[in-house]
Amino acid sequence: MEIDGFVIKFPGHSFRFRNVMAEADASGFATALDAVDVLRVCGWEPLSAEAVLTCVSPESAEDVSPARPHWLLARAEVPPGTIVQATRLDPVHARAEHLSRPTLEGWLSSALADCGCAERDGEPEWRELRFDACRAWSGPRDWRGTQDVARLRTDEGMLTVPLERDEQGTWLSGPRAPVSDQPPLTVLLLQRWETLTLGISVNYSYWLQDDEPAAVRFKAALARLEELGWERG
Numbered sequence: 481m482e483i484d485g486f487v488i489k490f491p492g493h494s495f496r497f498r499n500v501m502a503e504a505d506a507s508g509f510a511t512a513l514d515a516v517d518v519l520r521v522c523g524w525e526p527l528s529a530e531a532v533l534t535c536v537s538p539e540s541a542e543d544v545s546p547a548r549p550h551w552l553l554a555r556a557e558v559p560p561g562t563i564v565q566a567t568r569l570d571p572v573h574a575r576a577e578h579l580s581r582p583t584l585e586g587w588l589s590s591a592l593a594d595c596g597c598a599e600r601d602g603e604p605e606w607r608e609l610r611f612d613a614c615r616a617w618s619g620p621r622d623w624r625g626t627q628d629v630a631r632l633r634t635d636e637g638m639l640t641v642p643l644e645r646d647e648q649g650t651w652l653s654g655p656r657a658p659v660s661d662q663p664p665l666t667v668l669l670l671q672r673w674e675t676l677t678l679g680i681s682v683n684y685s686y687w688l689q690d691d692e693p694a695a696v697r698f699k700a701a702l703a704r705l706e707e708l709g710w711e712r713g
Contacts, residue, residue, distance in 0.1 A: 484624075485685045486633040487659050492666065492681035493688060495702060497710035499676045508671045509588060512609060513581055515669070515678050515705060522701035523617025523694070524665055526579045527653070528554045528564045530571065530610040531588060533595045535602030546604065547596030548572050553587045554613070555579055559644060559653040563660045564613045609669040615644070615653045616664035618686050619693040623650040632684060634659050652684065659683075678710060 497515075501508040516526070531551040534543040552571035554564045555578060572591070576583045588606060597604040624630060624643060632639040636658035644651040654663035662683040670677040680702075686692045706712065 482627075483631045483633050483638065485630060485689075487635075487639055487662055488683055488685060488688075489635065490659075490662060490683075492662060492683040495680045495682070495712075497678040497680075497705055497712060499678070499708075499710045501671075501674045501676060507605065508674075508676050509585070509606065511676055512669045512671070512678075513584060514708060515710065516584075516611075516667070517581060518701050518704045518708065519665075519667060519680070521704075522697040523649070523651075524667075525615040525651075526611040526667070527558050527562060527613035527615060528552065528611065529579055529584060529587070530567060530608075530612070531591055531606055532568060532608035532610075533591060533597075534605055534607050535595075535597035535600040536605055537602050543607070544600050544602050546600055546602075548591075549595060551587070551591040551595075553579065553584070558613065559615065559642070561642070561656050562613055562615075562653045563655050563657070565660070567610065567612065606671055608671075611667040612661075612663055613653075613655065614663045614665055614667075615651050616684075616687075617648070617694060617697065618643075618650050618652050618664075620649045621645050621647070623693065630686075652686075654684075678705070 505511050533549050535546045550568040550571040552566045553574045556575045592604040630641045641652045652664050664684040666681040668679040686694045687698045
């Protein structure tokens with residue numbers, strides 16, 4: 481029984497970026513989704529998205545909690561064993577076949593319209609967009625070609641992740657027991673005071689090991705984010 485990877489101790493290995501919102505993107509959502517698209521290119525596919533919304537008072541510019549501040553969108557079908565769970569209380573649930581960019585745009589627009597800001601006499605805005613459950617490219621189709629699963633060492637015991645193979649390569653999905661709060665990658669976007677903050681937490685070691693195909697793609701994605709104006713730190 482070969483163990484060839486490990487899960488990085490919670491909260492994972494983090495990469496932080498900042499970006500000042502452009503006048504043409506007053507909500508910051510388009511810029512946020514541009515970053516999401518960069519990660520898609522490197523082989524990251526979100527299986528869930530969670531949003532935290534607020535109402536901004538026109539008089540004081542302060543945040544007021546709407547009636548329905550928490551929203552969770554999940555793919556209708558996820559790989560067996562993958563855990564989809566909310567990190568916030570009592571979210572409004574929705575499902576979609578795929579979490580494409582148009583799907584995310586439509587979902588957030590509906591959430592902003594229906595969160596209850598009209599009752600609070602405020603303007604709806606998003607504050608947090610979080611992607612937990614995901615499917616991530618680990619290498620070409622023959623990656624770990626003699627194996628059906630990847631085995632990773634964790635503080636909670638061994639994590640066994642099925643290898644999902646298709647014409648694009650080999651994929652790992654998570655989170656899974658016994659580390660139900662750590663998918664391969666976690667992505668968190670925050671919007672406040674005309675500034676976007678992007679946090680990417682790497683949880684599975686393959687995305688940090690120099691000899692792994694996933695790490696090569698991931699490094700290219702980080703470089704691309706900087707090209708698009710995201711500043712490290």
